Amino acid sequence: MGEDTSDGKIPLCPFLTDKTAKICVLGHRGLVGSAIVRKLQHLGFTNLLLRTHSELDLTRQNDVETFFEAKKPRFVILAAAKVGGIHANSTYPADFIAVNLQIQTNVIDSSYRHGVQKLLFLGSSCIYPKFAPQPIPEDALLTSPLEPTNEWYAVAKIAGIKMCQAYRIQYGWDAISAMPTNLYGPNDNFHPENSHVLPALMRRFHEAKVKKAKEVVVWGTGSPLREFLHVDDLADAVIFLMESYSGLGQLNVGSGKEVSIKELAELVKEVVGFEGELVWDASKPDGTPRKLMDCSKLAELGWSPKISLKDGLADTYKWYLENVKQ
Ligand SMILES: NC(=O)C1=CN([C@@H]2O[C@H](COP(=O)(O)OP(=O)(O)OC[C@H]3O[C@@H](n4cnc5c(N)ncnc54)[C@H](OP(=O)(O)O)[C@@H]3O)[C@@H](O)[C@H]2O)C=CC1
Ligand SMILES: C[C@H]1O[C@H](OP(=O)(O)OP(=O)(O)OC[C@H]2O[C@@H](n3cnc4c(=O)[nH]c(N)nc43)[C@H](O)[C@@H]2O)[C@@H](O)[C@@H](O)C1=O
Secondary structure: OOOOOOOOOOOOOOOOOOOOOOEEEEOOOOHHHHHHHHHHHHHOOOOEEOOOOOOOOOOOHHHHHHHHHHHOOOEEEEOOOOOOOHHHHHHOHHHHHHHHHHHHHHHHHHHHHOOOOEEEEEOOHHHOOOOOOOOEOHHHOOOOOOOHHHHHHHHHHHHHHHHHHHHHHHHOOEEEEEEEOEEEOOOOOOOOOOOOHHHHHHHHHHHHHHHOOOEEEEEOOOOOEEEEEEHHHHHHHHHHHHHHOOOOOOEEEOOOOEEEHHHHHHHHHHHHOOOOEEEEEOOOOOOOOEOOEOOHHHHHHOOOOOOOHHHHHHHHHHHHHHHOOO
């Protein structure tokens, strides 16, 4: 994938010092965007530029162009995307590739052309090959085929990384990319089919507990391994990277801890307090067998996660009870 030749060419610009800097967080009502906004507000930032999907559809090039021309933010954090779990990715491949390519192309290009100083693009651990070495180092990118259930989304995300790299190389513009592992937390999507495993199971166990059901169906074999990171840790890493990283290569952001889907299901069951049985539906896809990321580059820069899966699950279930219509 080439050496990181731009380090040193684009100096770090201070991010944390000026709390009045105009920071545009796109996707601010989603899982990730809302956590980033909470973190920025907690740090004292006062000039956040936020637009809902209905106020600004980022797939519309002219609207995005007009927005950046008029508002001229200094920093952009791109957390808007078409996102979903294994079922949604497999069922709506056209949406996952087209919407994500449109959003990221419009936002990255308009940000550059309207004077944004620094942009952070969010990819995902699914950009790496299905059978990548474990833990997955950043340089495993594009070394072998992708996991078929999410290759459309992964191809769009890889294009986003490459677009940031191309703008760094050609224009000397500070666009960086972070690759989070599987995330969870407040404001997650708890849709029964289209969400990721953790919120899907939390909802299913909760509803089963309320209905006093005897069993809950869980997809696949339970053997795949996944790494989970609380979204507040991710938000902390994003702010850290805005302040501390200016390089060509994408950086992995994970917890360093993996669990099998079976272990996760048992943990969620315990947190929710469901007392029935688990039934495995092996007709549903397992997806990639394992995707633990190697986060040593981020650790060397000085960042590490703080929230354990156990605490994070309890926090998320509390949020679910208080905020999701029962
Ligand atoms: N969740 C996870 O486990 C992981 C997420 N990521 C990455 O983090 C980023 C954020 O994901 P996450 O917060 O989970 O996703 P969410 O679905 O929770 O939030 C996405 C946000 O993007 C907005 N959005 C979608 N389409 C458009 C559009 N056309 N115009 C304007 N806004 C739009 C959504 O608004 P609305 O709902 O109104 O459409 C929503 O606020 C993504 O880039 C994702 O790839 C990476 C790894 C794991
Ligand atoms: C973050 C990441 O998320 C996606 O990849 P994934 O990790 O495979 O996502 P997932 O959370 O949907 O599933 C994880 C595992 O869990 C099992 N599983 C059990 N029961 C349910 C269940 O009820 N729902 C879901 N969704 N999965 C279930 C499921 O069968 C699989 O084995 C990508 O789309 C990709 O886009 C991406 O970036």
